[in-house]
Amino acid sequence: MGEALESKHAQTQLQAINKALASGMFVHVRKMLNSLPPGDIALLLESSPARTRSELWQLLDADFYGDVIEELSEDVRNGIIRQMVPEKVVDALEDMDTDDLAETLSSLPESVSQDVLMSMDEQDRQRAEQALSYGEDTAGFIMNTDTITLRPDVSVDVILRYLRLKGELPEDTDTFYVVSRTDRLIGKVPVTRLLTAVPDITVDELMDEEPEAIPVHMPETDVAKLFERYDWISAPVVDEHHHLVGRITIDDVVDIIREDAEHSMMSMAGLDDEEDTFAPVMQSTQRRSVWLAVNLVTALMAAAVSDLFEATLSQMAVLAILNTIVPSMGGVAGNQTLTLVIRGMALGHVSPSNSRWLVSKELAIGALNGIIWALLIASVIALWKQDFALGGVIAFAMMVNMVAAGLAGATLPIIMKKMKIDPALAGSVILTTITDVVGIFAFLGTATLLLL
């Protein structure tokens, strides 16, 4: 992002299509739209308000439905499919790869997905039901089943003759897998190696033995981490008996990597990962209200803490004026720590073996921050309000709250993860509650003791 330009080409097309649509040139829009690649059509739909979106969909050639649906985010896809008659949905999903089909089906309302499954042919239905049975967000769910397998005792020229007979290979095939008589995965041969091999060599002389394989029940985020860590382009998937059941290619993993990375940002702002920028007003308002409700309770709790010091506040209005500074600084410092630890966890850097070290580090930063900002705020307040005692009180409160912020920011996500709560989702609210309450108590409490 930042200064980087958008892809100019796509932006220009988008504007041209919007303009043509606004002036009712539907024939023109249809022509432009149907000449775009599926990824661009998906981008155009995702960048349009609901009404434009359904107008565009109606102008789209039905042959492209499947390819475009594959590329859409869940929210947008569901909105579009809900408007289609079931037969059209079946047609659109017919030629999809297993992985895309499973994902699309699982995001549809039960009744629609049952209709679609019923009207599919036997073999496709079995493949889809198998993928669905592994459970959403697992390797089995995102894998493709169109692997090409070789036997260890076959020679290269036999394989080449077979491949020439077969004609086309599945999309993005970069590796052939070698399986035993019982379908156990025993090796792999990169496609490029077949090209450079002498014709009479056999597969077992050529293959890499015991390749790394992904268990079919592994969560997709772990699959994504493995692809990132080992720079894989594709990987075989095996069941509990080490039988080859499919393969995962990196283009399926790229979306997971982006979603995982975005998840924390969206959650920390109290948004649904899949929230569509152009969703209808009512739907957006409803989705965002959960977070606002939680925040209202938190804000009222902070107010209740201030309420304990009503007598102090009514005697010294200056305390009311300065009451927000210490909580605010604690909130920012705590959120820095929280965000860093959450990201560290997502990257797999934070583990039980180093979390104690990490907490001490963040405590040290909190203490150092406390000293720096306490001195600074004390000077500002002493100058502004001409009151050194008040400066001392706010400095003390700042010290306490910065240490609390560091401690809470580092320990909260670690504790929440142990309790199987997503730290990105609730961490920031709990943290702010802590820094608000500690900040107000420290400031108004010390002021009550020392200044009255």
Place this chain on the structure above:
Amino acid sequence: MGEALESKHAQTQLQAINKALASGMFVHVRKMLNSLPPGDIALLLESSPARTRSELWQLLDADFYGDVIEELSEDVRNGIIRQMVPEKVVDALEDMDTDDLAETLSSLPESVSQDVLMSMDEQDRQRAEQALSYGEDTAGFIMNTDTITLRPDVSVDVILRYLRLKGELPEDTDTFYVVSRTDRLIGKVPVTRLLTAVPDITVDELMDEEPEAIPVHMPETDVAKLFERYDWISAPVVDEHHHLVGRITIDDVVDIIREDAEHSMMSMAGLDDEEDTFAPVMQSTQRRSVWLAVNLVTALMAAAVSDLFEATLSQMAVLAILNTIVPSMGGVAGNQTLTLVIRGMALGHVSPSNSRWLVSKELAIGALNGIIWALLIASVIALWKQDFALGGVIAFAMMVNMVAAGLAGATLPIIMKKMKIDPALAGSVILTTITDVVGIFAFLGTATLLLL
């Protein structure tokens, strides 16, 4: 993240190595460490405090230096290279691919990278200097130059014979590029197609003509968007004369996709993208202080606004107690909008042609939110403080601030982008300042007018 398990295997190894290190079993650690793949060694280093990190590095076999350095994040890499003698750095970087080499060199201190360049052989130095000349974060910088090119009039069996002679192909080769006599890119042939083709067919009958190509000066974030949108595994890179100059493979792009997605989250919390979870205390404190300083100024501004109403506050302490509720709700609502718009921009969904629609939508959500939360807070305050007029005042302030939050959250990133300021970096501070100031003004101002 969330409930997903970490990769158990790596975690267990990590703990085993840490334990062995703590008990001084260096021979054992060395053995375990050097049996790991480079990606795992990099993860282990990134998950360790500075001291453990340099102990581990000393135990690592020098043969692995290059492969591990490639996988490290910038901050950690620089820390390690700074401790190495230049000759060792040269040895480590010797066998690197152009793209990794360019990236590593550009992140080193000038003096070290000059030393490294000087001690490289002529051909490698030219390649590295060429990549560096395209400028960091461009396609030319992240591309590899080891493409295999074909001429259109050559037959498949000639190519196969050539490839067998040549032996190994460059890593992750999935496509051969077809160039004219003048090196212009005119087509591409997927590796798999060569396998299934009949031997006497020529390249021009086999190739896809005019393949999509990436201009060498395209920013890397745009390159990443293209890979995501079109599900590419690799793509050719061309110069301004459409001459083939290299290729980009998806494993180089995956890191960019993650970094781009993380950038907003880290920036919004006031953190450097590359901030190392295990950086030394002083370095972390210094980096985070910028954001805390900005927040202190903001908090003081909000206090200054409250200060205008000192007379009101000293007459009604209850206003001081409730003063934080309206700004806090506005801040959360505004941040939801801001986050959504920033993500929409990063995904290329928000453009001039739909931004007016988006702003109206967020204004409508703001107004709706205003009504909902105004009614709720009015009821709570009327019950808690037994004061209906006070409930009315806070309800009015809530309405005003929620609309301001929606407006600011939607327009700020759009305006900032036009001004070429990164909205993720400064947007959240400016937004909070607006919701704080508007919230306090609306609440204390209305209270002064109506309640005194």
